[in-house]
Amino acid sequence: MNEKIKMQIIPPHVGRFIKWGEEDFESFWEEVAVKAQDEIYWFRKWDKAFSWDEDIFKWYAGGITNICYNCVDYNIEKGRAGRAALIAESGETDEIKVVTYGQLLAMVMECASALRGIGVKKGDRVAIYIPTCIESVVAMLACARVGAIHVVIFAGFSGKAVADRLKLTGAKYILTQDEGTRRGKTIPLKKTIDQSLKIYPGEIKKVVVLRKNKNKEMTLMKGQDIYWEDFLKMGRGNSSAVEKMESNEPLFLLPTSGTTATPKVTVHNHGGYQIYIHAMGQWIYKLRESDVWFCTSDIGWIVGHSYNVYGPLLSGCTSILYNGTPDYPRRDMWWDIIERNKVTGLWVSPTGVRGLMKLGIEEARKHDLSSVERVFSAGEVLNPPAWQWLYEEVFGNKIPVIDHMWQTESAGPLIANPYGLSLLPIKPGSAAISVPGTKVDIVNEKSGHSMPAGEKGILIVKEPFPGLSPTLWEEHKRYLKEYWEKIPSTKSYYSGDAAYKDDDGYIWFVGRSDEVIKIAAHRVGTIEIENALMSHPAVVESGVSGVPDELKGQVACAFVVLKSGFEPSEELKKELLLHVRENMGPFVVIRGIEFVNMLPKTRSGKIMRRVMKAIWTKKDMGDISTIEEEASVNEIIDAIKRMQKCN
Structure with missing residues (x-):
């Protein structure tokens, strides 16, 4: 230091x-x-805190624990049975469910018995393709309880993306849902699973289907597919006991979000993982038993694993699970949740902040947000203009907004x-x-x-x-x-x-290492140029990529999303170019600026700058299975055509 x-x-x-x-x-x-x-119980204390032999490191070797026990059972022992553990809200259906720690334990035990009832054993990989809700969290905890390794797959991925993840992880069991909705449109989740199994049949033993629409019958594959209620019945007579796990045995597998081409399947273990996320919950987020914590992530991402589910439960507080978008069916969905539930801690991605900015400050000002004590943001850099909007305009300079x-x-x-x-x-x-x-x-x-x-x-x-x-x-x-x-x-x-x-x-x-732009002798981060563009009052969001240039080696090209009330024009392009020059200096050469309605992003909110660069250089875009909106790629293709035509 x-x-x-x-x-x-x-x-x-x-x-x-x-x-x-x-x-x-x-x-x-x-x-x-x-x-x-x-807060974190060990059935047996570790022999050695850390070892690093032959390129393999271990934490708390010999220690016996189980994160499910610490998230649920241990909270009951400490007298928290009647405290709300989870509040699940669906923006799509307006459905609200509250589950106490005592109720959560009963649900997890029932699901754990059912997993054993269909043959799941310690070390088996279980894919969970269910939106963020009570049942998906119960499934995660139940897998951990029986020693199975959960593989949560974002419930918005295509059949091909799901097949890739089943193959990469070797999952043998799948827990899914009949259908979901997004902005009022039906998303056929079970059909997506069926498509994925045609691409990669693997050795799937059982597909368990949670029915949300019980008025619609569906075709089940005999011997493989079963409904959730029948799955639970199969647990009768089977043990719900906690599997005692050595610290370095896997808890879950999670592929990276795909901003850098092919996903890598990360492994997180019972011991080190829970110690770390609990410590960060204390030192960074100041999580405590009395908190009502609202992390706006999806459980399909690492943030959702760590601070929608495990981190808050280890701290004994109440975690809000939200399934939906911040602006459907109403433009103030998140602000409404904060006011009604008296949220004390808020976690939101920079993309989420910029989306709220685009919806307008008046949506926030409809609500009493005085319960919020602190706000956190991660996923990408929280651009200074977005930080300023949240800190000054939304929260009136009263609470910290922490990137x-x-x-x-x-x-x-x-x-x-x-x-x-x-x-x-x-x-x-x-x-x-x-x-x-x-x-x-x-x-x-x-x-x-x-x-x-x-x-x-x-x-x-x-x-x-x-x-x-x-x-x-x-x-x-x-x-x-x-x-x-x-x-x-x-x-x-x-x-x-x-x-x-x-x-x-x-x-x-300033960006990923392969996103730094080398303009002549200068190294400029894409995020630095994006920050400069966003500091202009007309810009709500921007994406920048480096492209080849015969004279300077590389120059920048920029794609800009405008705030409501501003119209694209050649004059505004010139104004933005001058604005960047004045803020960063003449060495920052921008080949061109084009206005778009949306940027290509991963489902977790990260701008896919490599996609923009690949389109410009006419190279393969690589894995884009995690992309939020496929239409955003077409927007960039059209924008680059306009840019290259002008040049």
Whole structure:
């Protein structure tokens, strides 16, 4: 830790805590686990907190635990049976369900018995293709309870994307739903599963179908498909007991979100995972038993796993599950949920914030949001204009709005402001500092040398931490190659994210490493140009990509979404080009700007800049199974045609 930061920004007690985690991470994380035993129970204490032998690291080896027990049973033992564990709201149907910890335990036990009843055993992979709701969370917890490995697949993926994930994980059982809805349109989920099994039949033993529309009959495959109610009946007489899991046995598999082509299947284990997300829940989010926590993510993503489900339940608080969009059927859906439930902590992606901006401040001002104590955002950089809108206009400068960074691989926050320990000064556009117990640096991608303040490089993590995925499913060599051998001179975890440190040690992300644009001798992050564009009052969102240029090597091309009330024009394009030049300097060369209605994004809200670049260079777009709206690709194709025609 830079002494300057410690003295000027970080309170002494927090500085000492961070320094301990950097200098002796093994004893640090052992003590963290010991002190967390009030919330995380171990049937048997670990033999060794950390080991790293033959390129395989382990956390709390020999320790016996089970995250389901700690999320549900242990809360009952602490007298929380009558407390609301989950509030599930559907924007599509207006249905609201509240489940207490006592009720949740009964549902999980019933589902665990049913899983054993259909033959699920410890180590089996169980795919869950159900939207965010009570039943999908129960399924996750029940899998964990019996020692099965859950594979949650976002309930919006196509048959091909589902087939790919079934094949990658070797799932033998599928839990799905007959149908869902999105903006009032029926989504045939079971039909999608049927399509996926034609592409990849695999060795699927059972497909369990949760019926939401009981008025519609459906065709079931004899011997394979069963309804949810029959599934539960098959559990009668079977044990619902907790499977005692060694700390390093897998809890779940989750493919990465696909911004960088082919998904990698990350593995997260019972022991290290729960210690890490519980610690981050305390140190970053300040989760406590009295919280009503609203994380707007979907359970199909790592954020949904960690802070819709496991993190809040480990802390004994109430977690809101929302299935739907923020603007359907009403434009104030999220604000209404916050007011009615007296939400205290809000987690929303930058894409979500920009979407709320587009809907207008008047939607927020219809509601009493005074219960909210803090707001967190991650997934991409929370652009300063979006931060300013949320902090100043929505919440009136009264509560912290905190940007931070993490990955599917990290399970929880990696770079963040430690709000739960002590709130540091907020710098809009920066994710702040490395979280306690991690040791990061910004280095030159080729030499591995540490970069001075203000110089861009790659974020690395020098030592493993308990939340870090220890391998890729059945691809350990690929795991080592992709993450630990990327920079030969260092044995460090390669994040793939380009960033720089400022003089205070705060970290500023500028894009993925392959998205940094090299204009002549200058390295410019796509996010830096996007921030400059978004600082113009007409722009609500922008996506920037580097494209080849004969003279300068690379230049930028930009796609802009306008705020309501602004119209595309050649004059506005010129104004935006001048605005970027004035904000960043003349060295930032933009080939062209085109206006679009939407940007290509993953279902988790990340801008797919590689898709924009691939279209420009006429190369294969790679895996786009995670894309939110396929129509966005056509918009970029048309925009690039216009741009190239002008040039």
